[in-house]
Amino acid sequence: MCGIVGYLGPKNPKDIIVSGLKKLEYRGYDSAGVAILDQGKTKRVRAQGKLKALEDKLQHEKFDGHIGIGHTRWATHGKPSERNAHPHQVRGINLVHNGIIENYLDIREELLAQGADITSDTDSELVAHLIANEVDQTKDLFKAVENTLDKLRGAFSILVMWEQEPDRLVAFKDGPPLVVGLGEKEVFVASDVQALIQYTKKFVYLEDREVASIKGSDVQFFSANGFPIQKKIVELNWNPEMVEKQGYAHYMLKEIYEQPRAVAAAIEPHVNPETFTVALKNIGFGGQPVQKLEELDSKTDWAKTQEVFKGIERVFIIACGTSNYAGMVGKYLIEQLAKVPVEVDIASEFRYRNPVIPPKTLVLTISQSGETADTLAAIRMAKEMGATTLSICNVRNSTIDREAHGHLYMNSGPEIGVASTKAFTSTMAVLNCLAIAMGRSRGVMNEANEKDLVRSLLAVPSQMEGVLAYDKYFEEAASKLKLFRGFLYMGRGTSYPIAMEGALKLKELAYMHAEGYAAGEMKHGPLALIDERMAIVMVAPTDHLYEKTISNLEEARARGGKVISIGTGDNEKLRSISEYYLAIPQAHWTVSAILTVIPLQLMSYHLASNLGYDVDQPRNLAKSVTVE
Numbered sequence: 001m002c003g004i005v006g007y008l009g010p011k012n013p014k015d016i017i018v019s020g021l022k023k024l025e026y027r028g029y030d031s032a033g034v035a036i037l038d039q040g041k042t043k044r045v046r047a048q049g050k051l052k053a054l055e056d057k058l059q060h061e062k063f064d065g066h067i068g069i070g071h072t073r074w075a076t077h078g079k080p081s082e083r084n085a086h087p088h089q090v091r092g093i094n095l096v097h098n099g100i101i102e103n104y105l106d107i108r109e110e111l112l113a114q115g116a117d118i119t120s121d122t123d124s125e126l127v128a129h130l131i132a133n134e135v136d137q138t139k140d141l142f143k144a145v146e147n148t149l150d151k152l153r154g155a156f157s158i159l160v161m162w163e164q165e166p167d168r169l170v171a172f173k174d175g176p177p178l179v180v181g182l183g184e185k186e187v188f189v190a191s192d193v194q195a196l197i198q199y200t201k202k203f204v205y206l207e208d209r210e211v212a213s214i215k216g217s218d219v220q221f222f223s224a225n226g227f228p229i230q231k232k233i234v235e236l237n238w239n240p241e242m243v244e245k246q247g248y249a250h251y252m253l254k255e256i257y258e259q260p261r262a263v264a265a266a267i268e269p270h271v272n273p274e275t276f277t278v279a280l281k282n283i284g285f286g287g288q289p290v291q292k293l294e295e296l297d298s299k300t301d302w303a304k305t306q307e308v309f310k311g312i313e314r315v316f317i318i319a320c321g322t323s324n325y326a327g328m329v330g331k332y333l334i335e336q337l338a339k340v341p342v343e344v345d346i347a348s349e350f351r352y353r354n355p356v357i358p359p360k361t362l363v364l365t366i367s368q369s370g371e372t373a374d375t376l377a378a379i380r381m382a383k384e385m386g387a388t389t390l391s392i393c394n395v396r397n398s399t400i401d402r403e404a405h406g407h408l409y410m411n412s413g414p415e416i417g418v419a420s421t422k423a424f425t426s427t428m429a430v431l432n433c434l435a436i437a438m439g440r441s442r443g444v445m446n447e448a449n450e451k452d453l454v455r456s457l458l459a460v461p462s463q464m465e466g467v468l469a470y471d472k473y474f475e476e477a478a479s480k481l482k483l484f485r486g487f488l489y490m491g492r493g494t495s496y497p498i499a500m501e502g503a504l505k506l507k508e509l510a511y512m513h514a515e516g517y518a519a520g521e522m523k524h525g526p527l528a529l530i531d532e533r534m535a536i537v538m539v540a541p542t543d544h545l546y547e548k549t550i551s552n553l554e555e556a557r558a559r560g561g562k563v564i565s566i567g568t569g570d571n572e573k574l575r576s577i578s579e580y581y582l583a584i585p586q587a588h589w590t591v592s593a594i595l596t597v598i599p600l601q602l603m604s605y606h607l608a609s610n611l612g613y614d615v616d617q618p619r620n621l622a623k624s625v626t627v628e
C-alpha cells in the first residue's frame, strides 16, 4: 500500500517525483524518500512522517541527474522510521518496493550468513541486497532484477535504478499496481496514474509478473522469465484538475460535494432518460480484455448480458469496508427486484472459508481502487471455481477490473480522500441499475415498475444537491457529538448498511467508538450499552420499515440514550424525540440509502476536522489496501 514514483527524462526529477508522491500520499504516509542521481552518484534523502517532512528536507537539495525514484510508505515490516524508509540503497542499487516479500526471513538469514550489512528492519532492503549481489556478476541491471525474481515469494512491485547504468529503470509487478507513463522523450513509473496525469495521458499497465525495462526513452516489456511482450498503450481522458482540491479544505469535502455529479455519471451510460428504461452498457461478458470494451457492439453485448442474468441462480457480492456496505445495499436491491438469492461476503473471510459456489453463480466484486488484495484473491478464486464474475470498480484498468469477466464502473472520477464517499454512493446507483436490469432480464419486473424505479433513480442527483444544501445543520449537530462516550448507529433494511457505514466513517475519521447495528437487534444485547452518554444515530427514512424503526428508537430512548435521527421531510415525530433531526427528501426505498448517508458523511467530516484531525489521511490507514 505504498506509493512508488520514478522518472527518467530531461526534466528535474525532484519536482516530478515529489509532485507524484503528493498524489500518492493516500497510499501510505508514515515516511517517504527519494534517490536521485547527482554528479554520478545517487543522493538519497528520506524522512519519517508525512511527505511534508521530506519536502522540508529537500527544499535546499539540488540534483544534476535526470533519473530518480521516490516512495511514500505504509509500514508492513519494520516500524515507521527514517531507517526503514525507502529507497533502500545497497552498493549503488536503489530500490523502492510496495507489497510483502513472504520469504524474507529465509532471505535475511542467508544474507546475514554471507556477511551482508543490513541497515533496516524491512523486507524491501533484502531485495536491494539480492539485486546488488546479482549486478556484481551480471553488470546489467535488467538481468540482475530478472535473476532475483525467482528468489522472491509474495505479492510485491519494485522499481530499481543502478548508479552504473544512469539511463535505466527497471520495474516489476506481481501484485500491487504499477503503470508506466509515456511522455515526449521521458518515461515515468508510478503506482497509480493519478501521480502522472499532469505529465502524460498515455499509460501502459503492467500485469502480474511483467517487467518494464526503460532505457533512455525506450521502454520494453518482458514476462518475468525474460520473453519480450507487446503491451497496449491506454490513453486516459482525465484532466489534472480532477485530482486537485479546487478550493475545498479537504479532498474528502470536495468528494462529498461531487456526489450528485458522480451519481449522475454512474447511471448515465445505462439509463435512458426518455424511455425510463435500463440497458447496461458494455459489460463485456465473454472474456474480452477491458481495453476493447469501448469498441463492443452495445446491442449484442446487452443481449449477451441479459442471457447471463437469465441463467444465474445465485449471486455472491464480495468486497471490503465501505464497498462491502454498498454490497449489502445491493443484496436488498437484487433480491427484491430480481428475485435471486444474494450472499454478501467480506473478501478476507470469503477467500479462506472454502466457500461453496454452486453452478450458475454470479460473483460480483466491488472495489473503488480495483486493487484490494483480498477482493482480488476472491475474484480469482471464484473464477477458478467456475463462477461468472462481474466487477464494479472506479479505477478503470485496475487489476480487479481487468480480471473480471464483466465490468461496470462507478464513474466517480479520482477519489483521493482515504475515507470513501462518492465511490460509495455511485456504487449504490450502479447497483440500482444492475438490479433493475436483472429484474427485467429475468422477467420478474414489469415495464411500469422499471419506469417508476428509473424515475426515482434519475431524481437522485438533484435530491442529493438538496441534502448537501443543509450542510450547516449537519455541522451544528457534529459540534455536539464530541461530548458523547460512544455511538450506536441503527437502521433497518437498506438503512442497516448505512448505519454500518456511518459508524465506520466516525471511527476512521474522528477516532471515536461507534457501532452500526440492525435496529431490530438492539434488544438482543446492545441496549445494555445505553445511557445518557451514548448517542443513538437512527437512520429512519419513511419506508415500509419506518414504524418498526421508531419502536426500536423508543426502546433506546426509554433507557436514556440521546438521539440524532435522519428521516424523511418535515417529520414532527422524529423531530420531537431527537436532539438533532436531519431531513432528507422523500425517496423510494431503492435509492434512499444514497441520500441518508450524506448527513452521516458530513457529520463525521465536520467532527473530525473540528477536532483537528487529518481528514484526508486518517492515522494508520491507506486508501489502496494491496496487502491482505
Ligand code: F6R
Binding pocket: 320, 321, 322, 323, 324, 366, 367, 368, 369, 370, 371, 372, 375, 418, 419, 420, 421, 504, 508, 623, 624, 625
Ligand atoms: C472506508 C474505506 C475502506 C474501503 C476498503 C475497500 O472509508 O474507504 O473501507 O472501502 O478498503 O477499498 P476498495 O473499495 O478500494 O476495494
